[in-house]
Amino acid sequence: xxxxxxxxxxxxxxxxxxxxxxxxxxxxxxxxxxxxxxxxxxxxxxxxxxxxxxxxxxxxxxxxxxxxxxxxxxxxxxxxxxxxxxxxxxxxxxxxxxxxxxxxxxxxxxxxxx
Amino acid sequence: xxxxxxxxxxxxxxxxxxxxxxxxxxxxxxxxxxxxxxxxxxxxxxxxxxxxxxxxxxxxxxxxxxxxxxxxxxxxxxxxxxxxxxxxxxxxxxxxxxxxxxxxxxxxxxx
Numbered sequence: 576x577x578x579x580x581x582x583x584x585x586x587x588x589x590x591x592x593x594x595x596x597x598x599x600x601x602x603x604x605x606x607x608x609x610x611x612x613x614x615x616x617x618x619x620x621x622x623x624x625x626x627x628x629x630x631x632x633x634x635x636x637x638x639x640x641x642x643x644x645x646x647x648x649x650x651x652x653x654x655x656x657x658x659x660x661x662x663x664x665x666x667x668x669x670x671x672x673x674x675x676x677x678x679x680x681x682x683x684x685x686x687x688x689x
Numbered sequence: 690x691x692x693x694x695x696x697x698x699x700x701x702x703x704x705x706x707x708x709x710x711x712x713x714x715x716x717x718x719x720x721x722x723x724x725x726x727x728x729x730x731x732x733x734x735x736x737x738x739x740x741x742x743x744x745x746x747x748x749x750x751x752x753x754x755x756x757x758x759x760x761x762x763x764x765x766x767x768x769x770x771x772x773x774x775x776x777x778x779x780x781x782x783x784x785x786x787x788x789x790x791x792x793x794x795x796x797x798x799x800x
Contacts, residue, residue: 678735
């Protein structure tokens with residue numbers, strides 16, 4: 576059981592480019608969550624997805640950010656036209672859902688916008 | 690809106706000391722509370738999960754308690770070791786399934 580796999584671990588983008596972050600949940604987990612950790616800040620919820628459905632995107636910025644969890648393949652967090660303020664660690668977590676089994680987090684993708 | 694506060698923000702102790710980390714939350718309507726450990730530049734490792742119906746959970750030298758009515762949880766670490774140095778995060782899960790995190794307590798255990 577490889578756990579929650581995120582890639583890349585580190586990503587450097589120039590302002591205006593697109594960033595694509597990938598997350599493969601743990602085997603048996605059908606719920607995926609994305610969190611962002613800004614420097615010196617706590618982790619903030621961004622979006623909650625199940626296969627092919629966005630359940631809660633209340634934490635997503637209104638523009639430039641999107642997420643998907645297709646029927647096949649990993650969940651993708653996409654940031655278009657990145658700006659310096661997007662530099663952060665982006666963490667993905669997965670769970671079996673509201674069974675109170677808790678979350679398992681990936682190691683994160685550290686995005687640096689230069 | 691749930692708010693989670695962790696005190697202190699940083700703590701430095703000598704090796705071998707027992708210590709308590711505090712977490713408070715404003716909305717007692719939670720499903721569970723989870724304690725995580727985060728090492729610098731790394732992801733989060735789940736330490737203990739306390740269901741809303743439980744009062745405490747134990748794992749090795751760690752013991753976490755939950756008092757929903759007062760909106761508090763504590764993480765007790767016995768006989769601390771340098772390897773325990775990390776940032777400890779508390780998070781609540783409510784009806785919406787998303788976790789609400791505190792900003793963490795950065796623990797340094799000095800040999």
